Amino acid sequence: xxxxxxxxxxxxxxxxxxxxxxxxxxxxxxxxxxxxxxxxxxxxxxxxxxxxxxxxxxxxxxxxxxxxxxxxxxxxxxxxxxxxxxxxxxxxxxxxxxxxxxxxxxxxxxxxxxxxxxxxxxxxxxxxxxxxxxxxxxxxxxxxxxxxxxxxxxxxxxxxxxxxxxxxxxxxxxxxxxxxxxxxxxxxxxxxxxx
Numbered sequence: 503x504x505x506x507x508x509x510x511x512x513x514x515x516x517x518x519x520x521x522x523x524x525x526x527x528x529x530x531x532x533x534x535x536x537x538x539x540x541x542x543x544x545x546x547x548x549x550x551x552x553x554x555x556x557x558x559x560x561x562x563x564x565x566x567x568x569x570x571x572x573x574x575x576x577x578x579x580x581x582x583x584x585x586x587x588x589x590x591x592x593x594x595x596x597x598x599x600x601x602x603x604x605x606x607x608x609x610x611x612x613x614x615x616x617x618x619x620x621x622x623x624x625x626x627x628x629x630x631x632x633x634x635x636x637x638x639x640x641x642x643x644x645x646x647x648x649x650x651x652x653x654x655x656x657x658x659x660x661x662x663x664x665x666x667x668x669x670x671x672x673x674x675x676x677x678x679x680x681x682x683x684x685x686x687x688x689x690x691x692x693x694x695x696x697x
Contacts, residue, residue, distance in 0.1 A: 503605065503606040503607075503624045503625070503691070503694065503695045504599065504606070504607060504609055504622060504623045504624050504625075505606050505607065505608050505609065505623060505624065505625045505626070505627060505691060506608075506609050506610075506611060506614050506619070506620055506622070506623035506625070506626040506627065507519060507522070507608050507609065507610040507611070507614075507626075507627045507629065508610070508611055508612060508613075508614035508615065508626065508627070508628055508629070508664060509612070509628050509629035509630060509631075509661070509664065510612075510630075510631075510636060510655060510658055510659075510660075510661045510664065511612065511636065511640055511651070511654050511655055511658060512631065512635070512636030512637065512638075512639040512640040512643075512651070513628075513629045513630060513631045513636055513661070513674060514629050514631055514639075514674035514680060515610055515612060515629045516531075516610075517674070517677070517680065518627075518629050518672055518674065518680060518684055519531065519608060519610045521680070521681055521684040521685075522608045522684060522688065523608075525684075525685070525688050526604070527604060527606065527607060527608055527688065528598075528602050528604050528607040528608070529607065529608045529609075529610060530595055530598050530599075530607065530608070530609050530610065531610045532591055532595070532609065532610060532611035532612075532614075532619075533610075533611070533612060535591055535594055535595070536587050536588075536590075536591045537564060537566075539587065539590045539591060539594060540564050540587060541562070541563065541564050543590055545590075546586060546587060546590050547559070549586045550569075550583065550586060550587075553579070553582055553583060553586065554568075554569060554572050554573075554579070554583070569583070574653055574654060574657060575653060577657070580657060584613075584617055588617050588619075592619070592622070595609065595622065605691075605692055605695035605696070606691050606692070606694075606695045608627075609622060609623060612658070613658060614626065615659050615663070615664060615667060616657075616658060616659055620667070625669040625670065625691070625694075626667065626668050626669050626670070627668065627669070627670045627671070627672060627687065628661075628664045628665050628667075628668035628670070628671050628672070629671075629672045629674055630661055630664075630665060630671055630672065630673055630674065631661075631673070631674040631675065632675070633661075635674075635675075636651075636655075637651050637652070640654070670687055672684065672687065
């Protein structure tokens with residue numbers, strides 16, 4: 503069984519994912535794998551350079567700051583970049599799934615609904631948190647101002663829209679409660695995968 507894990511920026515997806523992983527669940531981080539593919543796949547790399555320019559890479563590494571500045575306020579460029587990267591990630595994910603033997607695995611993707619990847623999943627979990635908590639987490643984590651965070655949020659579906667489509671919602675108000683919700687959901691998913 504494939505369980506999608508998503509949520510808005512700063513919701514605590516990565517923290518929840520680590521908790522699932524600590525319970526022995528295989529996890530796939532679409533964003534992490536996408537970055538690897540953007541560096542190691544010559545085909546993807548050439549397409550990105552063609553789209554955004556040679557500044558997209560510096561010393562053979564992804565110039566994330568440059569790319570973010572180019573695409574976050576330009577939906578057309580962001581869509582074009584996603585059209586290059588997402589098919590390669592989907593292919594890599596299918597290869598990952600084929601190797602798994604666990605009752606279920608977690609596919610973490612911040613933009614699961616935005617890039618229409620929910621069809622890859624049997625169930626979807628949304629990690630939700632209060633807006634101000636999300637903003638402050640991202641400001642601290644990424645060392646950016648409030649306006650930058652809000653701009654990034656505007657490129658994603660709203661938390662409310664994600665919750666409407668979810669099979670499960672985990673509320674991330676504090677770590678202890680989050681851990682309890684993840685553990686309870688883990689056992690529920692194990693039972694579901696036995697059917």
